[in-house]
Amino acid sequence: MSCKELTMAQAVNVALTESMEMDESVICYGLGVDDPLRIFGTTANLSENFPQRVFDMPTCENAMTGVGIGAALNGLKPVMVHQRLDFFLLAMDQLVNAAAKWHYMFNGQSNVPIVIRLMIGRGWGQGPTHSQNLHAWFAHIPGLKVVMPTNPNDAYHMLKQAIQDPNPVIFIEHRWLHGQVGLIEKGSHSSIGKAKLLKKGDDITIIAMSYLTVEAIRASEALSKNSVNVELIDLMTVKPIDWETIYESVEKTGRLLVLDTGAETGSVAGEIVAKVSEKCFAHLKAAPSRLAMPDIPEPTSYGLTKQFYFGAKEIAEKVHGMLLENVDSSLYRELDTEGHHDIPGSHFKGPF
Amino acid sequence: MSCKELTMAQAVNVALTESMEMDESVICYGLGVDDPLRIFGTTANLSENFPQRVFDMPTCENAMTGVGIGAALNGLKPVMVHQRLDFFLLAMDQLVNAAAKWHYMFNGQSNVPIVIRLMIGRGWGQGPTHSQNLHAWFAHIPGLKVVMPTNPNDAYHMLKQAIQDPNPVIFIEHRWLHGQVGLIEKGSHSSIGKAKLLKKGDDITIIAMSYLTVEAIRASEALSKNSVNVELIDLMTVKPIDWETIYESVEKTGRLLVLDTGAETGSVAGEIVAKVSEKCFAHLKAAPSRLAMPDIPEPTSYGLTKQFYFGAKEIAEKVHGMLLENVDSSLYRELDTEGHHDIPGSHFKGPF
């Protein structure tokens, strides 16, 4: 099975299956884990293969988070899943007041190895209460780790690591990535907390996360045709952040653009811009910048979301503007995706 | 009663009383609003004067937030209070998925004029689950306003404004400020969303909030003896932020230090550093900086918190270092508070 092409949803499924095979302390639960759709396919076959350790739950996110914490305290490794991050807002007490602090406040005597899988997304009428990208919240809490992989291979490896990690890990999957196909490379992989240099370049550092990495790759390719050499970093872990990799890159390029799937104010992108400005000020050749979602609840209407999201084109234009000033509006027209703006473009195989 | 000296707790009480007198749609509830201690005195006499509109509640923070939202939707103006911010984590679904979005997602047809008073603090063994300063969370959510007043007069006016504000307002009171005394000036007051220039200066802009403003004032005074002229801004509202006032100051001073009572990563201070770096880059003479709480759950022990908090001395030393390089360790010794580190110093009348 090494070097097989899988979708990210399949990669998550393989990671879960292998983790449960290898380690009988792993349990997996959440609304719909054993239903016909199996959480976008990510929990396929689990309830058949591990009937004692995979279960559906009542609709009570707060208690079930605490149940996972308790199970973790007595030696299990729970993987809980929510089909939308938004539902998990009911469980902030358990996450923040218990899971995140347990190891610290009890002086290292016990720990909470729980993984919470959260789906984020955008578009197709998800609207204000089904499309929130609140990773910045989790990143603000001492004691949590927060992971946002971009491709099937990273998702596979990072989920396996997350499950074996002795700390609570928030594992965030963008639904526009579930259908993305890629090779799974068995063997070693960089660990949680390491960012990945995807493309070397001298002109500007772009830091992306999750689905925006896909858009940033397209933007970088288009930019290179206009002789702009982007250094592209996939953040992968938003807590703790891999500052070394970021500083090193910005010290070389002197320019920074950070992309974020969440609302701009108080975003992880803001944290990166702040920290880089504090630590690499002398190396900055120009003002650092970010592209994030506007500070607006996501509206449902196809009409209202038309210019709501940004993608490769906006990224390329932004970078072009940061380096070369005037951007001809036709320059990056090729990056416009065909068809509907509220689903992943044709370059990209994704479900809604 | 104009120009009377009051503690901040009294000022809050007067604001509540006047609001309830003036506007019979105002209601006030929360655990302990009518108990013998009256929320550090802030709800004194309310249940006697307005028995129908002031009530205790069961211990169920999530539902009671929703109850307030519903009451607000039908014309009341609820003021809910929690003796610790930490308890309010149980109600994030109601706050974020309902209150913050209601006006937007229903196209402006209805709105949620609710005020949530949250106590924050530090020290005296409050420990990991009774001392969290999570204003950065609220500031990240579109649709919320977040207010953190520093002195009795501002608390008085801003609470009255918050109650009349048609939007959900998070009103954050630092317990080390409740005992602070000051004059209440009736009449007009700057509105929510405006920062306040407390002290003019040319060398550096310090932006502080809540209790840290008190420390920053002391630091600024000490710094001026060493010919460092601080321009000090009390942020007062952390969402929406008064960017104009900040930009104007930084464009003049070219230097920035932001203070935050919350954990550094993902802090409001980070947002300010980021935005200033983006927008005022050309004016910055040196790297912007912030002083915030470490990314650590607050430990309970008197021993462990000894160097945990920063105050006037650390602020002064930081600023001195940013401007004049070497700091002689004796220079700001006067700013060391006498007595215990885990209670407000002797310069300052505050309860725990």
Place this chain on the structure above:
Amino acid sequence: MTQLLNNEAHQLKVLKTLYLIRDLEEEIAKRYPEGKMRCPTHLSIGQEGVPSALAPLLFSYDLAVSTHRAHAHYLAKGGCPKAMIAEIYGKATGCSGGRGGSMHLIDESVGFKGSTAIVGNTIPIGVGLALSQQIKSEQGISVVFVGDGALEEGVFYESANFAALKKLPVLFVCENNLYSVYSPLKNRQPEGRKLYKMVEAIGIKSTHADGNNVVECYEILQEKINLIRAGSGPQFIEFDTYRWREHCGPNYDNDLGYRTAQEFDNWKVREPIARYENWLLENTLFTQNHFSQIRGQVTGLVQESFEFAESSPFPDVSTVNDYIYR
């Protein structure tokens, strides 16, 4: 003997509501694959009985909140069908201006105060509406629509406790359709537990009825609503009912195997509309002729609603910033 027998206006209102919910939703189901209604949509086909029985019993000063599956509740409360369909199409003329979609409906003019998409989210909000009615001495009551799944959320328990404590004028209408998405009750709740008995023990007067028997629904709703209006505090009614189509979307999904064809068929024969028509016929209150005439009117309204939605403009992109704050 039911009061409905003597109330022709109510008989008609119930019938019209049944037809309207059914036909409007069937039309949604038919057109949904066209890809113009681009938002998650939960249909109430098969569950028309309870909201229709309720329709004539509420005044516009009564308030209501609902869930992700709100179409029927919105319509029963008197919400505008055109504005609802336009909302599902994401149009500027939608009841939420396109911002909310199918799961976020509102019609302030008739007291439908909003539906939201987080399970349990509107439960305390409805209780808060009732609190405001009590504090302001208003005459109305508040209705909270909930599903059997939503009852598992702690916020229901907290809200019920508060409503009972304060004796608030609130009616909980629980449509127990046996499923939460694909999860049967046995995956989620202790065996043999009766929801309404549990709620009774929390402190709210509770009862139970066949949600597909419209006349029984009407009777029990009327009795309980009268009690609430008389000031005797909150009431909870659990109605057994069944959703015919998939949890979210326009299709049938019995092929997925999470429920049996037999279960489905048993419920389908107990379908609320035909049963109610039969009752009207048996009691010689209406004739087949009446039925076709009324249904014809409803068909017209349905067509009009879709035409309205299709021909309405999308909201202007530039308005996306509006209404973050008031």
Place this chain on the structure above:
Amino acid sequence: MTQLLNNEAHQLKVLKTLYLIRDLEEEIAKRYPEGKMRCPTHLSIGQEGVPSALAPLLFSYDLAVSTHRAHAHYLAKGGCPKAMIAEIYGKATGCSGGRGGSMHLIDESVGFKGSTAIVGNTIPIGVGLALSQQIKSEQGISVVFVGDGALEEGVFYESANFAALKKLPVLFVCENNLYSVYSPLKNRQPEGRKLYKMVEAIGIKSTHADGNNVVECYEILQEKINLIRAGSGPQFIEFDTYRWREHCGPNYDNDLGYRTAQEFDNWKVREPIARYENWLLENTLFTQNHFSQIRGQVTGLVQESFEFAESSPFPDVSTVNDYIYR
């Protein structure tokens, strides 16, 4: 007739636990004004009955979680008194290394898995412990200590539902002391509702006992624990009891007027320790001599605990970064 009559070891264990809780806490109350125990501290004086009756019935492989008012539970489960007092002093030798304080106690060596300060926070965690015991086929049970106030949190309801659904080996020990801080039950819960009856309706076998009658507590706890060990699922017991001192801190606070002197006195005469001593005397199981001897031992332990705490060092400031992650 109670089993306790024939179990001398258990009689002794109960008595020692009663003395230990009472005397250790009285010493805390005495010394608290010195200002060296710098953290919010909730005493159980007056409420020693239930935890003491439970003490001999649990094994160290049984697990337990508790609340802000956890001293008695920690001690009854076998937690180290020295480490507890050192914790309240914020010392490095404290059971949580000074990081947690009075409200965050732990003793992993005896299965006391932790107490936390957010009301209701540990309830689902205790249920999760029981889930892990079931999944791992471990022999122990889990005990969840809760107050009457904590029962108002939705998370209790959710946790109870799940425990009942999965038939988990969990015992809910509810100490109903009539107050949540200064709020009497009537401010918070519908009149006339019995907590244990409500919990029964949620789906958990429930019962009720006089928490100040140690022998009755023992009897009922033993019976229910045996049932849980035999695999019959969760149990809930509501115990009536009363806190003598203020909610948080060392003082008496009846002067504040939130409860009457008469109520207080009525409870004080029903005090658990003297009543238990009387029972032992009446049944000629122990003599006054025994009592003084045992109490003497306890007094020694109490003094030792405070000496240990006072003489222990604070944790090193440089360790403040430790244990954020493992």
